[in-house]
Amino acid sequence: GAVVSQHPSRVICKSGTSVKIECRSLDFQATTMFWYRQFPKQSLMLMATSNEGSKATYEQGVEKDKFLINHASLTLSTLTVTSAHPEDSSFYICSARRWDRVNEQFFGPGTRLTVL
Amino acid sequence: GENVEQHPSTLSVQEGDSAVIKCTYSDSASNYFPWYKQELGKRPQLIIDIRSNVGEKKDQRIAVTLNKTAKHFSLHITETQPEDSAVYFCAASKGTGNQFYFGTGTSLTVIP
Numbered sequence A: 001g002a003v004v005s006q007h008p009s010r011v012i013c014k015s016g017t018s019v020k021i022e023c024r025s026l027d028f029q030a031t032t033m034f035w036y037r038q039f040p041k042q043s044l045m046l047m048a049t050s051n052e053g054s055k056a057t058y059e060q061g062v063e064k065d066k067f068l069i070n071h072a073s074l075t076l077s078t079l080t081v082t083s084a085h086p087e088d089s090s091f092y093i094c095s096a097r098r099w100d101r102v103n104e105q106f107f108g109p110g111t112r113l114t115v116l
Numbered sequence B: 001g002e003n004v005e006q007h008p009s010t011l012s013v014q015e016g017d018s019a020v021i022k023c024t025y026s027d028s029a030s031n032y033f034p035w036y037k038q039e040l041g042k043r044p045q046l047i048i049d050i051r052s053n054v055g056e057k058k059d060q061r062i063a064v065t066l067n068k069t070a071k072h073f074s075l076h077i078t079e080t081q082p083e084d085s086a087v088y089f090c091a092a093s094k095g096t097g098n099q100f101y102f103g104t105g106t107s108l109t110v111i112p
Helices: none
Strands: A004-007 A010-013 A019-025 A030-038 A044-051 A067-073 A076-081 A090-098 A101-107 A111-115 B004-007 B010-014 B019-025 B032-038 B045-051 B056-059 B062-067 B072-077 B086-092 B106-111
Touching (some): A010 A019, A019 A030, A030 A067, A030 A076, A044 A067, A101 B032, A101 B045, B004 B086, B010 B019, B032 B062, B045 B056, B045 B062, B072 B086
Parallel strands (some): A010 A111, B010 B106
Antiparallel strands (some): A004 A019, A019 A076, A030 A044, A030 A090, A067 A076, A090 A101, A090 A111, B004 B019, B032 B045, B056 B062, B086 B106
């Protein structure tokens, strides 16, 4: 199998607060995890690539101090949106890559973030 | 970096007809091209993929073709069914360990 979970599925927060989103590979070890952002009716925009035990690699234009990524184990990566603002409201999806199927990415169900 | 373009953005077909979605990519080093289907509010699911050493791949009603010279690849769905209605994304990657760059998506509606 290759099941990826995300928690929470939905979160509503006030402007200025921080929100943590977890991405877990449930039945495999993920050598690499990716974080995407998806606006309504738009594509998946890659935000960063996360390798276990090392610093994440951010795509151009993504603020690393605002979107903190931690990949502490081979089954867990977290994305923390710091000092969230309404423009951060979006659908955040993670994906994970298995060591033995390195071309494929297995996606989590996504987290809907709404910042009031 | 890689730039993936996808057309059309919306597509409506009658049930039983065929649907074709086209993508182009810019980086000639890309060598892996997956297609994902995403239903509303759900995660993207891989439906078919193709590697650059192959020109065509078929899986039942779904096929993908790749033209490396022209840097474009296409998804073909035959005998469409209402449950094929979803958003389809193409992507390009340089392969092992590398990131996916997604196209802008095609919203397919199959009319019963």
